[in-house]
Amino acid sequence: MNVSTLRGEADTPILDVAGLNVSFGTRAGDVRVVRDMSFRVARGDVFAVIGESGSGKSTMAQAVMGLLSGNAMTTGRITLAGQPILSLSPRARRRLCGERMALISQDALAALNPCTTVGFQIAETFMVHRGMSRRAAMRRAVELLAQTGIPSPEERVHHYPHEFSGGMRQRALIAIALALEPDLLIADEPTTALDATIKAQILQLLMRLRSELGMAVLIVTHDMGVGARMADRMLVMYAGRAVETGPVTDVFDVPAYLCAPCSRRCRVSIARARRCVRSPARRPRRRRSRTGARSIRAARWRCRNARRNCRSRSRSPMTA
């Protein structure tokens, strides 16, 4: 596979996911977590995947990155810059994905190695992928920490993850993700567990870096505000399915799917809309036998504003 050939294909979407299914083998049987998901991310676009906790957002992101655990079964088609990646050997896939896309994972502390300095974790990327010497790679690590707004980067580069604050760890993860200047950055809840000020700073940083580097961003979040503020296009996930997709304004202004009252209210107040869902603990159970339509109907008893038509409205999976 020739990476430079792929870089010439300016018109193909950077990411094309078609009919993606992910299930996990468990003692109780197979659990289908992602069902028939299809969407495309254009080059340079910001695409948000939003959905409540447990709807399968991180699983979908990990399936794209090839980071699922051993009990996962993935079917469908994932194309990165025109190259189908599910059929690649693990080695070829690692190489392509390492060069072309990067993930900022949901838990910054768990994603960083506690036994190695942050600087070395950034430098390692250059040493492995670019064959740089340790000294040169550490210099690049200092530059990246500075680019992501970490103060005193020459000093901080020698610190361990536990010596960083939550916001700084998130920046360190962003620095690692940006090291190889990927075409696609997948940011899985990049602002979870951060206070409002740091959250705003991280989002601003992502948007600044996105325009500086011209990369596409796939942002995964349960926060409609983050999706609305950052994205050009948006996909709503519910119980493993894509239930709505389109330009952000359309999703908020002309809600087409089950939670129409909630989405309509989003236009007035995104914060108030979140209260519509009664209890995240009463998430529909997913079984092998459960059909999509039944999963969707399960929404009805979870929302105070559900109407009769929430039950009857049903759609085939959508393609963004």
Ligand SMILES: Nc1ncnc2c1ncn2[C@@H]1O[C@H](COP(=O)(O)OP(=O)(O)OP(=O)(O)O)[C@@H](O)[C@H]1O
């Ligand atoms: N390795 C696994 N084995 C079995 N089930 C799993 C595994 N990984 C994830 N799941 C299940 O998949 C479902 C979706 O999890 P996922 O982490 O994708 O949700 P999410 O939408 O990212 O939620 P959150 O917003 O809380 O991060 C959960 O019910 C979870 O228990």
Ligand SMILES: [Mg+2]
């Ligand atoms: Mg998640």
